[in-house]
Each structure stands twice: as structure tokens, then as C-alpha cells.
Amino acid sequence: MTHYDTLIVGGGPAGLSAALHLAWHGRKALVFDRRTGPLFFTLTKLENVPGMPAQSGVQIMKSLRGQAEAMGAEVMRANVTKVSGEVGNFSLQTDKDETFTGRTLLLATGVARYHPTVEGEYQQCLRYAGKCNLYYCPDCEAPEINGKNTLVIGVGSGAGAVGTAKHLYDHSSQLTLLLTGETSLREQDRAWLDERHIKVYTDAITDFEGKKGCLDALTLEGGTRLEYEAYFVSSPKVPRTDLAQQLGIPVVKSGHAEPKTQRGNTEVEGVWIAGDLRPMTQQVSIVLGTGNIAAVHIDQYLLNQ
DSSP: OOEEEEEEEOOSHHHHHHHHHHHHTTOOEEEEEOSOOGGGGOOSEESOSTTOTTEEHHHHHHHHHHHHHHHTOEEEEOOEEEEEEETTEEEEEETTOOEEEEEEEEEOOOEEEOOOOBTTBOHHHHTTBTTSSEEOOHHHHGGGGTTOEEEEEESSOHHHHHHHHHHHTTTOSEEEEEESSOOOOOHHHHHHHHHTTOEEEEOOEEEEEEETTEEEEEEETTSOEEEOSEEEEEOOEEEOOHHHHHTTOOBOTTSOBOOSSTTOBOSSTTEEEOGGGSSSOOOHHHHHHHHHHHHHHHHHHHHTO
């Protein structure tokens, strides 16, 4: 069995950029990819990823994976459920009872993103997520709605939904807010909405209408039909920290794993974290950077062993 220099859990931009750097430096790197990350299913073009202008999320992911594999990194589809060991001899186990070992470990497990639902199910929404005019990340996608009549769909807290609306206000021609989760609003948030004449609906969604990945309208439980040019989801993004917690890595108030330094190393020697698992924006270029930073320091760490 191969004993890898670095085991990387997470095949998103952070994990793949780390694998690329490590493989380029002759390290044996193995990436575990569940193929559940949102970017691999994003058909809309991302305009602000440096060096990758106007490429879709899936194009970016294919390029990153291809480049990492061409350099010698291994990428396998697997779901890691258990982690144990210590520096020099970490052990990962998948849900198929496969075991892999490595000298160092990088966790780039990302976040679980919540979607608007119909009767508790999110499959209807997934037909449109990341394909045309349904967005999730203000830092990444706010300019996509420039001059468009936009509906903000609040899935989590009312405060979070208003926060998203504030981020989008200068981009949209007109904003409307739909609260499908928590419907209460703080006094200051209500005042901000009222001052800008932003209409607020509080109701459950009963139907999504659209075609070819583009969302045309929503129907609410009360019968109201909401038709907009763009839709922006405000939802909780829960970090996937189960493996980090198995190793005893501290978790901060936001739920993210806590790096010891900006290099991405943790309180557990030989373990680094990168990407959305860290408390920062989900913008692709930043996620790529955290993976590369971690990989640089993993390589230097291995040199010193």
C-alpha cells in the first residue's frame, strides 16, 4: 500500500490547488473527492477568477483536476468518514471501508449549503442552482444581477437575508425579499428595508417554474406568483468539520475549523485546513490561495522532517 506524503480530503478548488503544488514538487498526494461541491455543478460563467476569465464553474474544476493529475497527483472519488493517527502516520477510512495512510493531512471539506425547499425537499431547486439566474455567493456573483429586478430568498435567519440584500442593493434595479425560514426581523433591519421600499414576503415555496436551467418564477403557499429576472439565495453555510473534530481541531463560534496561523496549519501537528472550512469568504480565487498556501508550507514541513 502506498504511504502518501499528503492526504487531501476535498476535491474542490482548495484541495486541487494544493495537490497541484505538492505534485509539482514531487510529493505523493492523494485527493479524496465526494463530487458534491457546488462549483462542479455550476454552469454559469465566473468572471472574476484571475487567469480564468468567463469560464463556468465546471470548466474551472475540470481544468484544475486535469492539471493536478497531469502533474502526478491522484484524485479518487470517495467519501472519507474516519480519520486517526498522528504526524507521519495519519489514517483515513472511507464509507467503503478502504484505508489510506499518509505523512501529513490537508482538510478542505468545505461547507454544507442550504437550498430553498418545497415541502422540505430541495431537489426542485437543484434544477436551477448555478445554471442560469439563481445565485448564492454575493462576493462571487453580486455583479451578475446588475440592473436586474431581483428576489432575495431567505432560507435561514432574517438578519442573514437582510445582510444579503444590503450586499446586493447597489447592483439590483429593484430588490424584493422572501423569508421562507426565520420570518422575524430586527428593528434596525426592518427600518433599513422600509427606508428603501423593499417589499417583504413571508411564505413557503410550493413550486419552481423554469426551463433549461433558468428560473422563471416561484409560487408561494398562499398562491402568490413571484416572477423576477434574478434570484439570490441567502442561506446558512455549515462547515463540514466532522473530520477536523475527530482530530481535536478547535472550532470557532461561526462553526469553522480554526487555523493556528494564516498558513493553514492547526493545533494538531501535521494537519492543515484550507478553503471554505476556514472562516472566510467563499470566493474561488481566495479558496484557491488558501490551498496553495497550505501546500507550500506542507512541502516545507516535509523537507524539514
